[in-house]
Amino acid sequence: MSLLDVRGLRKAYGALNVTDDLNLSVEKGELHAIIGPNGAGKSTLIAQLSGQAGSDAGSVRFDGAEMMGQPMHARVRAGMSRSFQITSILPGFTVLENVAAAVQARRGSSFRFFAPVAGERALNDTAMEALARVGIAERAAMRAGSLSHGEKRQLELAIALATAPKLLLLDEPLAGTSGQEAERLVEVMRSLKGEVTLVLIEHDMDAVFSLADRISVLVYGRIIATGRPDEVRTDPKVRAAYLGEETAEEGA
Amino acid sequence: MTRLTLTRAWAATILFAAFAILPMIAQALGDSYLIVIATRILAYAIAALALDLILGYGGMVSFGHAAYLGIGAYAVAILGRAGITDLGAHMLAAIAVAAVFALITGAISLRTRGIYFIMITLAFAQMGYFFFVSLSAYGGDDGVTLNARSTVFGQPLLENNTALYYTALALLIGLYLLAVAITRSRFGRVLTGARENPLRMQAIGFSPFRYQLTAYVISGCMASIAGVMLANQASYVSPSYMDWHRSGELVVMVVFGGIGNLLGAVAGATIALLLEEWLALLTKHWPILFGLILVLVVLYSRDGLSGFFRRNRS
Amino acid sequence: MTNLFLLQLLNGMQFGILLFLIAAGLTLVFGIMDFVNLAHGVVYMVGAYLVVTFTSLTGSYGLGLLLTLPATLLVGLVLELSVFRRLYERPHLDQVLATFGLVMIITEGVQVIWGAAPLSVPMPELLSGSVPLIGAMRYPVFRLVIIAAGLLTALGLYLVIGHTRIGMRLRAGASNRAMVAALGVDIGKLFTVIFAFGAMLAGFAGAMVAPVLTVDPGMGEQVLILAFVVIVIGGIGSVRGAFAGALLVGLVDTLGRSFGPILLRAVMEPAAAGQAGRVLAPMLVYILMAVILAVRPSGLFGAKT
Numbered sequence: 001m002s003l004l005d006v007r008g009l010r011k012a013y014g015a016l017n018v019t020d021d022l023n024l025s026v027e028k029g030e031l032h033a034i035i036g037p038n039g040a041g042k043s044t045l046i047a048q049l050s051g052q053a054g055s056d057a058g059s060v061r062f063d064g065a066e067m068m069g070q071p072m073h074a075r076v077r078a079g080m081s082r083s084f085q086i087t088s089i090l091p092g093f094t095v096l097e098n099v100a101a102a103v104q105a106r107r108g109s110s111f112r113f114f115a116p117v118a119g120e121r122a123l124n125d126t127a128m129e130a131l132a133r134v135g136i137a138e139r140a141a142m143r144a145g146s147l148s149h150g151e152k153r154q155l156e157l158a159i160a161l162a163t164a165p166k167l168l169l170l171d172e173p174l175a176g177t178s179g180q181e182a183e184r185l186v187e188v189m190r191s192l193k194g195e196v197t198l199v200l201i202e203h204d205m206d207a208v209f210s211l212a213d214r215i216s217v218l219v220y221g222r223i224i225a226t227g228r229p230d231e232v233r234t235d236p237k238v239r240a241a242y243l244g245e246e247t248a249e250e251g252a
Numbered sequence: 253m254t255r256l257t258l259t260r261a262w263a264a265t266i267l268f269a270a271f272a273i274l275p276m277i278a279q280a281l282g283d284s285y286l287i288v289i290a291t292r293i294l295a296y297a298i299a300a301l302a303l304d305l306i307l308g309y310g311g312m313v314s315f316g317h318a319a320y321l322g323i324g325a326y327a328v329a330i331l332g333r334a335g336i337t338d339l340g341a342h343m344l345a346a347i348a349v350a351a352v353f354a355l356i357t358g359a360i361s362l363r364t365r366g367i368y369f370i371m372i373t374l375a376f377a378q379m380g381y382f383f384f385v386s387l388s389a390y391g392g393d394d395g396v397t398l399n400a401r402s403t404v405f406g407q408p409l410l411e412n413n414t415a416l417y418y419t420a421l422a423l424l425i426g427l428y429l430l431a432v433a434i435t436r437s438r439f440g441r442v443l444t445g446a447r448e449n450p451l452r453m454q455a456i457g458f459s460p461f462r463y464q465l466t467a468y469v470i471s472g473c474m475a476s477i478a479g480v481m482l483a484n485q486a487s488y489v490s491p492s493y494m495d496w497h498r499s500g501e502l503v504v505m506v507v508f509g510g511i512g513n514l515l516g517a518v519a520g521a522t523i524a525l526l527l528e529e530w531l532a533l534l535t536k537h538w539p540i541l542f543g544l545i546l547v548l549v550v551l552y553s554r555d556g557l558s559g560f561f562r563r564n565r566s
Numbered sequence: 567m568t569n570l571f572l573l574q575l576l577n578g579m580q581f582g583i584l585l586f587l588i589a590a591g592l593t594l595v596f597g598i599m600d601f602v603n604l605a606h607g608v609v610y611m612v613g614a615y616l617v618v619t620f621t622s623l624t625g626s627y628g629l630g631l632l633l634t635l636p637a638t639l640l641v642g643l644v645l646e647l648s649v650f651r652r653l654y655e656r657p658h659l660d661q662v663l664a665t666f667g668l669v670m671i672i673t674e675g676v677q678v679i680w681g682a683a684p685l686s687v688p689m690p691e692l693l694s695g696s697v698p699l700i701g702a703m704r705y706p707v708f709r710l711v712i713i714a715a716g717l718l719t720a721l722g723l724y725l726v727i728g729h730t731r732i733g734m735r736l737r738a739g740a741s742n743r744a745m746v747a748a749l750g751v752d753i754g755k756l757f758t759v760i761f762a763f764g765a766m767l768a769g770f771a772g773a774m775v776a777p778v779l780t781v782d783p784g785m786g787e788q789v790l791i792l793a794f795v796v797i798v799i800g801g802i803g804s805v806r807g808a809f810a811g812a813l814l815v816g817l818v819d820t821l822g823r824s825f826g827p828i829l830l831r832a833v834m835e836p837a838a839a840g841q842a843g844r845v846l847a848p849m850l851v852y853i854l855m856a857v858i859l860a861v862r863p864s865g866l867f868g869a870k871t
Contacts (some may be wrong), residue, residue, distance in 0.1 A: 049456070076457035088455065090448040101445055104438055105457035111466070112438040120438075162544050285696060313659050360856050363863045366658055368604050369803060371794040371857065378791045379852035385847045496791065500666045502603075517630040537678055543670030551652055 001064070001199050003028040004049075004080075004167055009058035011048060012119050012223075018044045022058070023234075026167070031189070031198040033208045036218035037241075042201045043085055045218065046071035048169045049084040049199075051075045063166060077106065079166035085175055085201075087152045091145030095136065095155055098144050102162035119175035130158040132187050150181030157188060167197045186211065209233070217241070253358055256461050264515050273423050275414050288485070288527060294420040295481035297521040300505040302474035305431050307503070308468045308512030309440065311447030312362075316377030317502050320472045322384060323350045323492035324479020329396055329489040337417075339402035339410065339480070344413045346476040353380070354472030358465050374496055383495040395490020402484055410484055420481045424518070427474055431514050434470070443467050457503070469553055485565060567780045569703045575817070580709050582771040582816020583716030586791055587771035588809040589796040591764020597803015598736065602658050605645065607790025608672040609765045613772025614637045614781040615680050618673040618687045629775050638769020642762035648760060651754065669787075677783050684780040712774050719767070720809055727805060736760065738789060748855055760788040792819075795855050801868025810866055815851050 004026040011019040018041045026032045036042055049060060051072035052218045060067040062080050068079075090098050100123045104110060107123065110142050111234045117123070131137045134154040139147060144155060155175060160168055173189070186207050192198060193211070208215065216226040219241045225232055228243035232238055271294070278286040283372040300320060327346035331337070357376040361369050391395045401410040404444050410416045445453045446460035453460050483489045492498070501524065509520025527545070531538035592606045616637050621630030649668065653661045693711055697703040727733035754813060772785075779785065796815050800807025827843025834842065860867065 052451070052454075071459065072454040073459045076455060082455060084455070085450075088449060088452045090445050090452055092448050093445065097441070101441055101453075102456040104441065108438075110438045110442045110458070110463070113440075114433045114437055116433075116434065116436045117438045117441050132560060134321050157453075288736055306661075313662065315662060356854075358577060360859050365861065368863075369598065370658060370662060371798055372855070375791060375795050375798065375852055375855060379849050382848035382852075383845060386848055388844070466667055493577075496787065497670075501671075503659075504663065504666070507659070511659075537668040537674050539674040540678070543674070545665040545666050545669030546670070547649060550656075550667070551649065552658050 002026055002117075003063060004199070005059075005061040006049070008108050009045075009048060009060065009242045010056045011044060011053065012056055014074055017221050019048060019055070022221060022223055024216060024223055024226075025212075026197060027200055028197055030194050030199060030213040031211055033200045033212035033215045034218055035202070035205070035208055035215060040218045041221040042218055042250060043171060044221075046082060046169050046199075046201060050080065050169055076163055076165075079164075080157075080169070081160045081163040081165035081167070082169040083156045083171055083173055085171040087149075087156050089144045089152060089155055089159065091143070092240070094140065094142040095131065095142050095143055095144050095147065096124060098128055098155060099130050099162045100124055103127050104158050106164060107163075127162060128179075130162040131155075133161065134158045135184055150177045153177050153181065153185060154188075157185065161196075163194075165196060167199065168192070169199045169201075170223075171201050172203060173205060175201055182207070257456065260515060266536050267515065267518065268301070268421070268425055268428075271424075275417060275555040284413070287417050289525070291413070291420050291485045292418045292482070293525050294417070295425050295478045295485060296502070296505060297347035297518040298424050298476045299478035299482065299502055300509070300517040300521040301424070301431055301500050302471045302478070304506045304509075304511065304514055304517035305434065306467050306471045306472070307463075307506055308514075308517075309435050309447065310443050310464055312464060313370050313503070314355075314373040315469075315496070315499050315503065316373035316375070317471075318494045318496065318498035319353065319380040319476050320350050320475035321479040321482060321498065321512075322380055322491065323353060324385060324476035324481075325483035325493045326390070326479075327404060327476070328480055328483040329390055329398060332400070332402070333390075337400065337402050337403040338406070339484075342402050342480050343477055346480050347473045350472045350476035351469050355465070358468035358472070360460055362468065363392045364465050374499065377494055377499055378448075378496060381491050381496075384491040384494065386458060390491065393491060395488060395492070398483065398487045399491065401487060416481075416484055422487075423477060423481065428476065428514060428518065431474070435514065439463065439466070499513055524543060569700050570824070572699055573703060573705065576709065576713070578603060578820030579719040579813065579818070580713050580716075581820055582813035582814075583713050583720075584771050584775055585789065585792055585796050585816055586767050587716055587774075587781055587813035589793040589800070589812055590719075590805055591760075591767045592793055592805055593636070593797045593800065593805060593808045594736070594760050596797060597761060597763055599654055601650065601654060602665065603650070604662060604790065605668040605672065606637055606764070606768055606793065607786030607788075608669055609641060609678075609786075610646075610768040610772040610789055611676065611781075611783065611786035612672065614770030614776040614779075614785060615685070615772075616769070617773035617776045618680070618685050618721075618781055621687050626685060627777065630687070631770075634769055634773040635766055636692070638772075639762050639766040641736050641769065642765025643758065645765070646758050646761040651757065654757070664754055672784050673786070682783060689777045689778045694773045704862050705779075710776060712778075715770075715774060718729055719830055723805055732756075732759070766842060792851065795851055799855055799858050801865030801866055804867035805866055807867030814854070818854055819847075823847040827849070832834035 006022060006024040009019050009022040010017070022023045022045065031203055033100040034042055034045070044053065046053045049069070051070055055068065058068070062078060065078065067075050067080070090101070093101070102125045103126045104117070128137060128140065131140055134157050136151050136154045136158065139151060147155060157173055173185055177185065182204065189198065189200070189211055200208065200211065212229055214226060215232045216223045217232060221243070225235045225238050225243060227235065274290055275287055278284065299317065303314065305312060305319045324346040327349060328342045331342055331345055339487065358525050359374070361372045384390070385393050400408060401416065404410065410419060416516060439461065442453065442458055444464045446458070446463060450460045479493060504526045505520040507520065508523050509516030509518065528542060531541045535541070571869050588606065588610055592603065595601055595603050608851060613634055616634045620633040621627045624630055624633070645668070649664060653664055689708055693708045696706045697710065697804045699705050700720045727736060792815060796808055796811040800811030830839035830843050
């Protein structure tokens with residue numbers, strides 16, 4: 001059985017079908033990339049899967065349970081986390097606190113009013129591990145808002161990891177990063193393979209084709225092809241709808 | 253401990269120590285009115301502290317917190333008339349009623365955001381105002397004079413102004429420590445996080461609503477204790493405690509002291525009330541000056557008063 | 567009983583219309599500018615005071631009213647240009663504080679100029695009569711004039727907003743500010759116009775009720791909070807919502823006060839019903855607001871979230 005099974009998912013803004021009868025299966029342990037031209041509805045899809053945006057119809061089964069109608073925080077607790085394309089952190093918190101808050105969400109009640117949270121070793125240690133994993137452990141005590149853009153992208157990933165997800169939805173994790181930062185993030189994602197199931201939306205085709213076990217191609221709200229990277233690369237439909245546009249862009 | 257928390261601990265110690273020796277200064281000066289003003293300041297400081305907990309840390313701009321002053325004040329009047337005079341009982345009743353009122357109105361207000369939240373809290377406070385205006389048994393619009401202040405262990409200890417003052421001070425210090433603990437706890441982290449970025453908090457598995465509502469109820473309960481103190485100080489209770497101007501003054505106090513800085517709320521209450529007293533000495537039309545100061549401060553402070561939102565964080 | 571009901575129905579309508587005049591400008595300011603204005607109630611009050619002065623200067627209520635309209639428009643302009651326009655980009659908290667400061671200044675300022683004692687303006691003789699309702703009951707002409715004037719204003723607003731260029735910009739501005747700015751509309755100028763116009767409507771309301779109410783420094787505050795309730799019920803930014811909300815609040819408040827105790831008597835002892843009715847009636851509109859919000863958090867005509 002697939003870890004994530006999406007059937008007949010729909011969403012329309014007025015007359016525009018952003019997600020149009022979409023079907024998608026993500027197997028446990030795989031890194032499943034979703035690519036598609038701008039405006040194909042990739043970010044909307046992530047928003048629908050994570051529960052940030054509602055859906056008009058369809059079913060989203062995750063780990064055997066129906067997620068439709070569940071709010072975002074419930075889906076996260078069920079093991080489905082996401083990162084944001086536009087960095088979404090707690091800027092006034094320290095880097096460590098950003099991640100520790102995510103650990104706190106799944107460990108014990110947060111209706112505790114008296115004990116100082118800053119001293120909770122268990123939370124901080126787990127948070128430090130996540131920070132070390134993405135490579136910004138030495139920034140732990142800094143205000144998150146004062147990090148560089150690349151570091152914020154790393155923090156974004158660390159926060160998502162700290163929720164201990166079974167499935168991680170990554171919305172353009174490399175957006176706006178420079179070469180070295182991007183390499184670092186690609187290595188982190190590679191190290192996650194097999195450990196966490198990943199759905200990756202990304203524009204960096206080198207990263208996608210080097211990381212993905214399978215790729216789905218999304219065009220006008222529909223998946224037009226799914227397969228191994230080499231299959232997708234040679235698929236005529238994909239070449240027509242997507243890669244064609246890509247070459248045109250490169251030529252411009 | 254970081255240097256910031258140490259500095260703040262020192263500032264708190266100094267401020268509260270100053271309050272503690274004030275009665276002696278008043279006695280030395282032979283100024284008995286000083287203690288009356290100071291008791292009012294302490295009571296309002298409790299309310300401002302309560303408001304800062306949700307406004308500064310939770311980002312909820314409540315423009316109806318005077319409702320809880322009224323609830324606390326009427327708890328004293330109503331129980332007192334029924335023959336229950338114990339201060340503890342008065343506070344418990346105030347807290348219980350405030351909790352219920354905050355739970356219901358908070359649950360509705362928190363379904364909305366921004367401008368809506370401000371207007372709805374204001375409207376609900378006004379509802380409370382009219383409720384007490386229509387209580388003709390307790391003087392309606394005119395209010396009612398208390399037969400006696402609350403008792404402690406059956407003794408009329410609080411009839412002494414100095415004893416009442418120290419009771420208010422003890423309550424303020426206790427509630428301040430409680431509020432500080434809350435802001436540094438697990439709960440406080442979720443509350444502050446939901447102010448900074450509610451979407452992020454949902455994306456790590458929190459439902460902000462539950463935490464915000466809990467904070468709103470805690471804040472209402474704390475503010476009701478301020479009402480109990482105010483009623484005792486004045487020995488008089490009227491719907492004017494719930495006037496929307498008073499809600500506005502509470503917000504002003506929090507802002508004067510620096511938002512999201514609990515000790516600042518205490519300082520802000522002190523500054524605002526002393527400013528009022530001082531301006532009232534200059535002219536009977538002092539609200540014009542007070543309003544003018546308020547407008548100018550908002551317009552010409554560097555990044556707006558709410559810049560404190562970003563600057564003051566533990 | 568039917569007569570009393572009809573009478574109270576008219577009173578409720580008149581109150582609702584009044585609230586609409588105040589809420590209409592306010593809801594546009596809230597919706598389009600995302601701006602909290604606590605000082606709208608004092609403009610209503612200033613309108614009432616001005617009509618008192620202008621009427622005694624000119625000796626005619628009609629002329630007084632005609633002078634009050636541009637005067638309150640001017641008040642709105644001055645407030646917008648001097649204070650409000652610096653606050654649009656600020657957090658709501660700053661807006662609340664600054665406008666609260668203005669409320670203190672203007673409320674006290676009015677007492678410096680006109681004194682704290684309530685004033686009144688004589689009813690214009692032409693409109694001081696009454697018309698027969700059913701049977702022996704009569705209804706004052708002036709109150710009917712208030713209703714008519716309010717309905718005409720509502721109609722005018724409907725036409726302006728629905729069928730003119732500025733109305734189109736206004737609606738566009740309410741739904742998408744950046745878009746309107748991108749189309750080259752001077753959003754600052756649009757805001758100034760809306761603001762001044764809203765102030766004039768509030769001033770108009772104040773001037774209209776001056777002959778039937780006493781004019782005092784507290785008159786703006788009650789209606790301000792009720793106008794908030796109206797806007798919350800109707801949905802922020804919707805003039806249609808403000809109209810529906812205002813009539814609803816006006817009717818519920820008026821009818822609740824007179825018929826609440828009577829209805830309660832059906833299920834309670836008379837004495838208890840009287841007491842409960844007195845307590846409940848003033849709270850009714852707030853309970854109504856709570857119920858509507860519980861069902862529709864963005865109000866009756868508000869944008870769905």
